[in-house]
Amino acid sequence: MGVAVIKLKNPPVNSLSLEVLTEFVISLEKLENDKTFRGVIVTSDCPGIFSAGLDLTEMCGKSQAHYAEYWRAVQELWLRLYLSNLVLIAAINGVSPAGGCLMSLTCDYRVLADNPKYNMGLNETLLGIVAPSWFKDTLVNTVGHRTAERALQLGLLFPPAEALRVGMVDQVVPEDQVHSTALSVMAQWLAVPDHARQLTKNLMRKPTADRLVKQRDADIQYFLRFISRDSIQKSLRVYLDKLRQKKG
Numbered sequence: 060m061g062v063a064v065i066k067l068k069n070p071p072v073n074s075l076s077l078e079v080l081t082e083f084v085i086s087l088e089k090l091e092n093d094k095t096f097r098g099v100i101v102t103s104d105c106p107g108i109f110s111a112g113l114d115l116t117e118m119c120g121k122s123q124a125h126y127a128e129y130w131r132a133v134q135e136l137w138l139r140l141y142l143s144n145l146v147l148i149a150a151i152n153g154v155s156p157a158g159g160c161l162m163s164l165t166c167d168y169r170v171l172a173d174n175p176k177y178n179m180g181l182n183e184t185l186l187g188i189v190a191p192s193w194f195k196d197t198l199v200n201t202v203g204h205r206t207a208e209r210a211l212q213l214g215l216l217f218p219p220a221e222a223l224r225v226g227m228v229d230q231v232v233p234e235d236q237v238h239s240t241a242l243s244v245m246a247q248w249l250a251v252p253d254h255a256r257q258l259t260k261n262l263m264r265k266p267t268a269d270r271l272v273k274q275r276d277a278d279i280q281y282f283l284r285f286i287s288r289d290s291i292q293k294s295l296r297v298y299l300d301k302l303r304q305k306k307g
């Protein structure tokens with residue numbers, strides 16, 4: 060039925076490095092241009108981890124030019140996913156904090172494996188950083204304003220039952236059924252004529268996407284100022300050190 064599977068593979072945690080973002084955009088572009096494909100299942104090849112989100116090492120101790128290039132790539136992937144003409148279904152087979160969660164929120168439907176470890180949410184505040192307005196918009200459009208406000212301020216990571224309750228995911232299923240469920244949901248979405256579904260998706264999402272499109276450069280400048288602050292760099296370093304020391 061013309062369904063591709065994109066399996067994120069950047070061990071150990073599928074962090075969204077510049078290379079991963081760039082490759083993802085290229086893969087999507089190819090699929091969008093190949094009329095034999097009408098849908099994509101986005102999933103992970105890393106056991107227990109859908110994606111650890113943006114690659115913190117790309118945002119720490121690098122040059123301004125690097126931060127700008129990185130942030131443009133983050134914007135690009137979000138825009139491509141959010142406005143994709145393809146049906147996108149996230150088969151979430153692992154934990155998905157921050158950018159990992161965002162990626163799934165851009166999809167049309169989310170199936171999450173029922174494992175209490177597989178938390179998801181936008182936890183940026185816990186790192187001492189702030190989710191950009193378009194991250195916030197994506198969450199608000201999915202779970203509503205009040206739930207998003209509380210989740211964003213507290214940096215909440217929701218276990219599967221909670222994620223389902225607040226509408227962050229559409230279905231929670233046993234781990235071994237995530238892929239088959241995504242496939243059967245895909246069949247349902249593909250039963251709708253493409254042009255009508257695509258125009259409707261665009262109608263729902265374009266106003267949100269346009270807000271970023273109209274101010275992409277300003278958004279990059281804001282990111283540069285924010286990420287270059289000593290206090291933010293320090294917060295990121297402390298957070299990364301904590302992650303690294305966990306093993307020791």
Ligand SMILES: CCCCCC/C=C/CC(=O)SCCNC(=O)CCNC(=O)[C@H](O)C(C)(C)COP(=O)(O)OP(=O)(O)OC[C@H]1O[C@@H](n2cnc3c(N)ncnc32)[C@H](O)[C@@H]1OP(=O)(O)O
Nearest residue numbers: 072074111112113114115116156157158188282285302303
């Ligand atoms: C104005 C605009 C402001 C911009 C704001 C930008 C917004 C940010 C969005 C983001 O996505 S920030 C990233 C947020 N991500 C997280 O908080 C997740 C952090 N990671 C974890 O919680 C855990 O690693 C995990 C995903 C639950 C997996 O746990 P596990 O025990 O399996 O693995 P670890 O031992 O913790 O990690 C292995 C290895 O990977 C490194 N690592 C983990 N996450 C990241 C990451 N996001 N980026 C880069 N590297 C990461 C971790 O340090 C370990 O490294 P080594 O010790 O092996 O060197």
